[in-house]
Amino acid sequence: MEFKIEDLALTLDAEIVRKVGPDEIIIKIxxxxxxxxxxxxxxxxxxxxxxxxxxHAKYMHVNSADMKLEVDGNPVTVSQxxxxxAIAKKSSGEDSGSSAQRYLTSSIPGRVVSVxxxxxxxxxxxxxxxxxxxxxxxxxIKAHKDGKLKELKVKEGSSIARNDVVALIx
Amino acid sequence: xxxxxxxxxLTANRGEIAIRVIRACREMGxxxxxxxxxxxxxxxxxxxxxxxxxxxxxxxxESYLNMEKIVDTAKKAGVDAxxxxxxxxxxxxxxxxxxxxxxxxxxxxxxxxLRFSGDKMAIKTTARKIGIPVVPASDxxxxxxxxxxxxAEKIGYxxxxxxxxxxxxxxxxxxxxxxxxxQEFEMSTxxxxxxxxxxxxxxxxxxxxxxxxxxxxxxxSHGNAVYLFxxxxxxxxxxxxxxxxxxxxxxxxxxxxxxGNYVLKLADEIDxxxxxxxxxxCDDKKNFYLIEINSRLQVEHPVTELxxxxxxxxxxxxxxxxxxxxxKQSDLKLNGCAIExxxxxxxPLNDFTPSSGLVPSCIMPxxxxxxxxxxxxxxCNVSGYYDSLMAKLLAWxxxxxxxxxxxxxxxNEFYIEGIQTTIPLHKAIMDDPAFIAGDLxxxxxxxxxxxxxxxxxxxxSARERANAIVAAALLHNTLIRRGNNAEQNTNKRSRWKEEGxxxxxxxxxx
Numbered sequence: 237m238e239f240k241i242e243d244l245a246l247t248l249d250a251e252i253v254r255k256v257g258p259d260e261i262i263i264k265i266x267x268x269x270x271x272x273x274x275x276x277x278x279x280x281x282x283x284x285x286x287x288x289x290x291x292h293a294k295y296m297h298v299n300s301a302d303m304k305l306e307v308d309g310n311p312v313t314v315s316q317x318x319x320x321x322a323i324a325k326k327s328s329g330e331d332s333g334s335s336a337q338r339y340l341t342s343s344i345p346g347r348v349v350s351v352x353x354x355x356x357x358x359x360x361x362x363x364x365x366x367x368x369x370x371x372x373x374x375x376x377i378k379a380h381k382d383g384k385l386k387e388l389k390v391k392e393g394s395s396i397a398r399n400d401v402v403a404l405i406x
Numbered sequence: 407x408x409x410x411x412x413x414x415x416l417t418a419n420r421g422e423i424a425i426r427v428i429r430a431c432r433e434m435g436x437x438x439x440x441x442x443x444x445x446x447x448x449x450x451x452x453x454x455x456x457x458x459x460x461x462x463x464x465x466x467x468e469s470y471l472n473m474e475k476i477v478d479t480a481k482k483a484g485v486d487a488x489x490x491x492x493x494x495x496x497x498x499x500x501x502x503x504x505x506x507x508x509x510x511x512x513x514x515x516x517x518x519x520l521r522f523s524g525d526k527m528a529i530k531t532t533a534r535k536i537g538i539p540v541v542p543a544s545d546x547x548x549x550x551x552x553x554x555x556x557x558a559e560k561i562g563y564x565x566x567x568x569x570x571x572x573x574x575x576x577x578x579x580x581x582x583x584x585x586x587x588x589q590e591f592e593m594s595t596x597x598x599x600x601x602x603x604x605x606x607x608x609x610x611x612x613x614x615x616x617x618x619x620x621x622x623x624x625x626x627s628h629g630n631a632v633y634l635f636x637x638x639x640x641x642x643x644x645x646x647x648x649x650x651x652x653x654x655x656x657x658x659x660x661x662x663x664x665x666g667n668y669v670l671k672l673a674d675e676i677d678x679x680x681x682x683x684x685x686x687x688c689d690d691k692k693n694f695y696l697i698e699i700n701s702r703l704q705v706e707h708p709v710t711e712l713x714x715x716x717x718x719x720x721x722x723x724x725x726x727x728x729x730x731x732x733x734k735q736s737d738l739k740l741n742g743c744a745i746e747x748x749x750x751x752x753x754p755l756n757d758f759t760p761s762s763g764l765v766p767s768c769i770m771p772x773x774x775x776x777x778x779x780x781x782x783x784x785x786c787n788v789s790g791y792y793d794s795l796m797a798k799l800l801a802w803x804x805x806x807x808x809x810x811x812x813x814x815x816x817x818n819e820f821y822i823e824g825i826q827t828t829i830p831l832h833k834a835i836m837d838d839p840a841f842i843a844g845d846l847x848x849x850x851x852x853x854x855x856x857x858x859x860x861x862x863x864x865x866x867s868a869r870e871r872a873n874a875i876v877a878a879a880l881l882h883n884t885l886i887r888r889g890n891n892a893e894q895n896t897n898k899r900s901r902w903k904e905e906g907x908x909x910x911x912x913x914x915x916x
């Protein structure tokens with residue numbers, strides 16, 4: 237299976253070669269084999285020794301195309317290419333995830349100090365929609381795409397959490 | 407002044423500084439009292455204190471800035487003194503008066519000193535009078551934009567526009583011409599009004615490529631004063647300090663004595679009491695100009711503690727008890743070098759966007775020469791209501807090189823989950839040739855494009871563990887995701903199930 241480390245634009249081929257013990261497997265990355273010993277795992281994290289070096293991985297967000305994870309505390313994004321998946325993604329076209337893309341979400345929690353954009357107005361990608369206050373700093377939440385601002389989900393003074401929907405842009 | 411036995415202290419603050427006060431109290435056999443907002447019920451300063459009292463909702467205005475509530479709580483708890491920490495009420499003269507009225511000692515300067523030092527113009531006038539150099543600036547507080555424009559014309563652009571009652575870098579703006587001055591004046595006035603309830607501004611000449619160097623001061627009620635050397639605080643972003651160190655690479659023994667004596671002279675002139683910091687800017691010809699007095703114990707005070715061996719917190723408490731400072735200026739020796747990195751909950755790769763939320767796990771660095779002042783613990787919450795400082799990471803070494811090597815080592819040990827931090831930025835700084843050469847100035851980050859290098863630090867870190875990243879992704883696909891369907895949300899690990907999963911993984915030929 238091919239994995240692309242987005243931050244490095246580096247694609248590596250990896251596969252499991254064989255199991256050598258109850259928690260130990262041989263994996264192949266590129267053309268090199270490595271011993272991987274799993275120390276413990278749960279649904280969202282795993283600790284392992286890779287060639288006698290300790291690593292800890294936490295899976296933050298996973299879907300069929302890519303995953304966001306923190307490896308030893310360092311956030312990275314990895315895209316996964318399986319031939320079938322790549323084909324499926326292509327044929328399904330843009331409609332996959334398009335409803336999610338209508339929603340503008342906030343990546344940080346905070347309090348809305350001002351609503352800048354007007355409902356029903358045309359907005360351009362990068363336009364400021366609302367301004368949040370978080371940690372005594374003012375942070376602008378900007379439109380993620382061009383379109384019509386159909387609905388504002390927040391008003392001045394309201395508190396919002398991470399990933400809350402701020403507005404609907406169509 | 408008569409001696410007062412202090413038996414119990416309330417800290418009107420939160421986070422690492424509240425913990426710092428509790429630690430000093432405990433070492434001196436004094437009972438400690440914390441206060442907390444709804445947001446901080448599970449915070450470390452609540453857990454460590456002998457007693458803790460709830461004072462209101464998360465919003466600072468209704469909790470940590472609520473003077474009456476805090477003084478009432480102090481009376482209820484029967485404390486002898488209140489330590490204000492930094493920020494919040496630490497430089498609020500009205501709060502000091504309120505404490506006094508309630509018969510509670512305020513651990514800090516007298517209220518008239520706070521009123522004076524809050525007025526940057528008054529300090530400069532006094533300084534000029536006793537022969538201490540100051541930066542060319544407006545003669546008084548400016549209330550309207552036309553006057554600001556006049557002054558700017560006189561002293562020449564670029565100029566800095568400052569809130570006379572600001573501090574900690576808030577409300578300072580740069581203007582290169584009249585048009586930006588007019589815009590910024592409006593903006594600053596809004597900020598100052600919201601933050602301090604007053605709009606007073608002043609205009610000061612902007613000196614390019616300056617260093618920010620400050621001297622630690624301590625003065626007792628008997629009139630004894632000492633300066634505990636300098637801290638180099640030039641590495642800043644938007645006037646907020648990021649890295650502090652002592653000694654400064656540009657301060658030699660002669661300069662230290664000269665500026666130190668200015669500090670003592672100013673302290674005597676204004677009859678200063680307790681700990682304070684006299685801030686200077688230093689131009690490329692090593693001229694020092696006084697800018698302000700911070701009438702509180704500062705964030706970066708541990709830098710001084712490491713190079714002098716003096717516990718400033720305990721000294722503060724001794725001084726408010728009426729004791730004399732137990733050492734003389736000539737007893738103080740500058741020992742080695744100390745560096746502090748502020749670990750803020752901000753993403754340096756994303757325009758320093760604040761990051762907050764649960765910290766499922768964290769591991770603090772430790773070992774020779776390392777000190778960490780922090781409120782973090784595994785499972786704690788980094789609140790979006792308060793400032794972003796999570797930890798102060800300090801390294802001490804016999805010299806700069808040893809301190810720097812220890813800091814680099816400690817930055818690598820620092821592990822925190824779920825929060826973006828300034829750690830990658832500090833890693834970039836510690837390896838930067840200009841930092842190593844001591845070529846610092848307040849525009850250091852821009853001048854050497856340090857933020858661009860943060861990107862490289864992050865990449866380097868990913869490159870080093872590329873195999874581990876791919877292995878983790880592979881494990882997720884073969885082991886964890888398959889497990890998910892069978893046993894949702896189970897965190898427990900079963901050897902039997904894993905055995906089965908491995909077997910399946912192979913038979914499906916992943």
